Structure formats: C-alpha cells, structure tokens
Amino acid sequence: DTAVSQTPKYLVTQMGNDKSIKCEQNLGHDTMYWYKQDSKKFLKIMFSYNNKELIINETVPNRFSPKSPDKAHLNLHINSLELGDSAVYFCASSLQRGARTGELFFGEGSRLTVL
C-alpha cells in the first residue's frame, strides 16, 4: 500500500497547455509539499501545505497553483506550460513542519516534459 502516490508518473505536453498532477498520502500526516527536481537532480521546494495553511515559495511563478481539497491530498496545477517547466515533480508529506522537521516521505515523482 503506497504511502505517497502521485499521478501521472509521466506527462508529455505542448507549450502553453495547462496540466495537473495529483498527490495523495495515506500516512495521516498534516503537512504536504511539492518539490521540483531539475535535470541536474537539484531538489527545490515549491510549496508546503500545513493544515490548510499554504506557504508559498516566493521563487515559484504564479502559473503554479497548489490545491488541497483535504489534508490527504495536494494537487499541483500548472498554467501556460513553458519549456523550463520540464522536470520531475515530487510530492512529499511529513508528520510535522518546523525546526525539527521530521522525515519526508516522497512519492515516486511525475516526470513532466514540455515540447
């Protein structure tokens, strides 16, 4: 039974399109995240969502919008896709957030390719 699952695993689309990636966790965690991993394997946080509190990373373009229908789900919607959005997007969850942040549980990633 997968702890953090995200769909789709692969996504190929044209520039200018809008796409969504879904994420679900069955760990009962309060905090969920979206990370972007570029071609050089650098993992960069995009958003965290803790009990209905959305923390926006100021470097993320507003074309990216997370949506959390409940604490077990955190979806990522991307408008007007650009070539530079091509990357692997990881969803993660943790029991807590803060100075003693606990273990992050990651999904398997969603590889987005923008043509």
Next chain:
Amino acid sequence: TQLLEQSPQFLSIQEGENLTVYCNSSSVFSSLQWYRQEPGEGPVLLVTVVTGGEVKKLKRLTFQFGDARKDSSLHITAAQPGDTGLYLCAAPVNYGGSQGNLIFGKGTKLSVKP
C-alpha cells in the same frame, strides 16, 4: 540565503572501497538529514542528526554532524553495488516564507562497480 554544498558531485569506485561524502554550509542548522535516491524513485530518509558532534551508524554507513552544526559527512565502508544512488543532505531553513521547510543539497551521485 542558506545553502547546502555537497562534495564530490560524482564518485565512481570499485566494490569494497571506502568513501566519504560531505555536506557543508555557512549556516547553523537545528538538524540535518541524509537521503538516498535511486533512479525513478523519490528520496528515502537514511538518518537524521540533531546534536553537534553526533555520530550515527547504519550498518556500513556512518553519519557525523559537525560540532558547530554547520556540516555533516557520510562515510561508507566496503561499498557495495547496492549503495549506488544519489545521496542528498537536507536541513530545515529558517527564513522568510519557507521557514521550517527542508532545503536540499545538490547531491553526490555514487556509482559502485562490481
């Protein structure tokens, strides 16, 4: 800006060799984590270190947190092909809108050849 710098970026060794990878910063962290990521998968936590000078062992892997809590090292003894992967260090940030979130180093890509 708090950054985690990892070295070396790439490491290719033969089975049975020992190796050490490093994670350095100019910032002080309350804790530091090490993850391993295999191709096509998400990172998986190996260890969390919290106290300056702390040493933790996980089978053939030894993790150390620097006394000043600014750096960490991972030492692997008698490396096996199964140790192959991307090793990432991570620490919680304490500035701006990202406070409390984990930031990651750029990783060390380890390849252990039989």
